[in-house]
Amino acid sequence: MPIHDWTRVGPWVFGSFRLCWIAKLMRALNIDLLSGDIYSLITLIEEPKRQYRDSNLTIYHASDHRIIAKIEIASQQRPKPDRESILKQQDIPFILVDLHPQGVRNPDRSDSDSRNEMSVVSHSPKPIYRTLIESVTVGDKLPAMPLLIESVGYINIPLEETYLAAFESTPQLYRKLLE
Numbered sequence: 001m002p003i004h005d006w007t008r009v010g011p012w013v014f015g016s017f018r019l020c021w022i023a024k025l026m027r028a029l030n031i032d033l034l035s036g037d038i039y040s041l042i043t044l045i046e047e048p049k050r051q052y053r054d055s056n057l058t059i060y061h062a063s064d065h066r067i068i069a070k071i072e073i074a075s076q077q078r079p080k081p082d083r084e085s086i087l088k089q090q091d092i093p094f095i096l097v098d099l100h101p102q103g104v105r106n107p108d109r110s111d112s113d114s115r116n117e118m119s120v121v122s123h124s125p126k127p128i129y130r131t132l133i134e135s136v137t138v139g140d141k142l143p144a145m146p147l148l149i150e151s152v153g154y155i156n157i158p159l160e161e162t163y164l165a166a167f168e169s170t171p172q173l174y175r176k177l178l179e
Contacts, residue, residue, distance in 0.1 A: 002138070003136055003138055003140050003141070003163075004167070004179070006099060007100075009178060011075075016170070018075060020166040021162060021166035022042055022057050023166075025040075025158075025162045026057055028162055029059070033157075034149070034152070037061065037063060037151075038060070038062065038068070038151070040058065041057075041060065042056070042058075057070065057072075058070050059147075068149065069094060069149055070092060071097075072095070073097045074100060091126075093124045095120070095121065095122050095147050096121040096123075097159065099136070118135070119136060120134045120136060120145055124147075141160050143160075144156040144157060144159060
């Protein structure tokens, strides 16, 4: 099943779907992909100055419970992520999935090509700085993206499979609008 056009429904619908998707990713990681000394949890992000709350998936090492990687699915409420600033700020491997066209969050942008721009980014700052950016659009399947996990190596994150599993939980009314 391809990526849906989430602009056809209210942001609360994507928000609900997104939380379910993050939970499906956590389940896939903890059951199928990570070893016993590495685990993932949904974590809350708070930005009090902006009165903003969000969540992402954080991967920890069990020995000292330190963060070793992150997976973020961008929400519609959060400002459009600037790839360059994100890459500069992150000192751990991460995946960023942004399924919102540029124009949804930044309607003042004038170039029409960027309005359909959606992307999946995999970034590893160590041991060698590597970034993989996959452009996607409505109708595409999500690629499995590599994530560097300390002491494990790269694992492919099953974005498409978990997206589909989460989409099944979307109320039928909204699934019909999106299909």
